[in-house]
Amino acid sequence: MEIKTLLYILLTGVFVNNYVLQKFLGICPFLGVSKKFDQASGMGIAVTFVMLCATAVTWPINEYVLGTDLAYLQTIVFILVIAALVQFVEIVLKRFIPALHKSLGVYLPLITTNCAVLGVAINNITDGYSFLESMFSSLGVGIGFLLAMVLFAGVRSRIENCPSPKAIQGLPITLIAASIVSLAFFGFAGVIDNLLGM
Amino acid sequence: MKKQKKLSILLRGLIAENPVLVLVLGTCPTLAQTGSVIAALSMGIAATVVLVCSNVVISALRKIIPDTVRIPCYIVVIAGFVTIVQLLMHAYLPDLYEMMGVYLALIVVNCIILGRAEMFARKNxxxxxxxxxxxxxxxxxxxxxxxATIREVLGAGSFAGIKIPFLQDYTLPILTMAPGGFLVFGILIAVINKIGPKKGAQKRKEFSCEGCPSAALCGKVSCAENVELTEITKPEIVTNKEEKEGEANGN
Structure with a gap:
């Protein structure tokens, strides 16, 4: 039952509640860095990684430091913790795993002001998840972000090769394509519920 | 003269440098909070309050904040005002607070606010x-x-919750859902591209890092790519022209 719940949270995050395509969080990197496949996947992996770290740090802070008395400090504390964490991760990666830093490094500072990371940290708290559930939720959301980025990078590479009217070139055609991809994700609604019998 | 300058600062944001439609900043709340007019209105007002307050404070502190740690300082100021707005709304407008949910807290990471702090408030x-x-x-x-008006009127057949008699029977519910957000935003920008002022070189709207507050930090990965792209596309246009000229000559 426990595993089933975790799996449900994970799969819901990936498909049904996809942050980019259904909740409109993290649109900036989704539109900005999805031009090339390798950049898109790099960004997706970096975001997943930071989401996991951020949840691992913010959940205990919320539970043991903020509690109910200081709950009004949540927004300030979370954004500062995430900003500091991103810097910290960057320094650690640079020092110990330079290869990974080289591939993810450029994306890390961008993630500080990514609303998907702050969003998932806050949503985990408002949904009342336990620590393990929060981690799975973050992992699901991160993978969902990665999936959306990678899928959309493919879509965009096709768009680049198509002649389109001048007025819709650039951002408009990208947004319209995103709309269609988002529509496709509607198909997943209910699938997870039936699959796990919940 | 001076008054005119002040007026132009105020009016610039409305049309010529509209943060959403021209600078393409703050896309997340734009897409998420425009399913209904009420949500859009409250989001806009909340963000405006935070933007004015944080701009004032950051501008007042612009000589005190050290340059190297300015971004964290701005974030603290902005987060402070967001918390104030959150508490006020929770106390006096609990229904709206519930409706806006996580997006209210996410005003903190709205690029428009950090962007204006970085681009304007710290210099003026x-x-x-x-x-x-x-x-x-x-x-x-x-x-x-x-x-929100486009999405609600066509998608739900109502305006700010008030039902519109005829349209109500012929709604396109998809417009109020996620795909409709992308679609309407895309079409709106396309329309502005088409009818917008064409004098000078109005740049093709790419999603740019120009107004992005983290652009200085990220080394402008995607901007550099955009520059490359425009450089590549330019010669193409030239060759097309040459071809056309060639055809014309041939004819």
Whole structure:
């Protein structure tokens, strides 16, 4: 039952509640860095990684430091913790795993002001998840972000090769394509519920 | 003369440099909060309040904040005002607070606010910064309400919750859902591209890092790519022209 719940949270995050395509969080990197496949996947992996770290740090802070008395400090504390964490991760990666830093490094500072990371940290708290559930939720959301980025990078590479009217070139055609991809994700609604019998 | 300058600071944000439709900043709340006019209106007002207050404070502290740690300082100021707005709304407008949910807290990471702090408030005096914040905030509000009106009227057949007799029977519910957000935003920008002022070189709207506050930090990965792209596309245009000329000559 426990595993089933975790799996449900994970799969819901990936498909049904996809942050980019259904909740409109993290649109900036989704539109900005999805031009090339390798950049898109790099960004997706970096975001997943930071989401996991951020949840691992913010959940205990919320539970043991903020509690109910200081709950009004949540927004300030979370954004500062995430900003500091991103810097910290960057320094650690640079020092110990330079290869990974080289591939993810450029994306890390961008993630500080990514609303998907702050969003998932806050949503985990408002949904009342336990620590393990929060981690799975973050992992699901991160993978969902990665999936959306990678899928959309493919879509965009096709768009680049198509002649389109001048007025819709650039951002408009990208947004319209995103709309269609988002529509496709509607198909997943209910699938997870039936699959796990919940 | 001076008054004119101040007026232009205020008006710039409304149309010419509209943060959403021209600078393409703050896309997340634009897409998420425009399913209904009420949500768009409250989001716009909340963001405007935070924008004006944070611009004023950041501009007042611009000589005290050290340059190297300015971004964290701005984030603290902005997060402080967001918390104030959150508490006020929770106390006096609990229904709206519930409706806006996580997006209210996410005003902290709205690029428009950090972007204006970085681009305007840290270089200008308090009054100009307040006017800039107000103009940009109203521009944001205007764009949000315009988008929400299209989505709600066509998608739900109502305006701010009031039912419209005829349209109510022929709704397109998809417009109020996620795909509709992308679609309406895309079409709106396309329309502005088409009818917008063409004098000078109006740049093709790419999603740019120009106004992005983290651009300085990220080394402008995607901007550099955009530059490459435009450089590549330019010769193509030239060759097309040459071809056309060649054809014309041939004819």
């Amino acid at each position: 005096n308090v009054i100009d910064s307040a006017l800039d914040g107000l103009g940009m905030g109203l521009g944001f509000l205007l764009a949000l309400v315009a988008m």
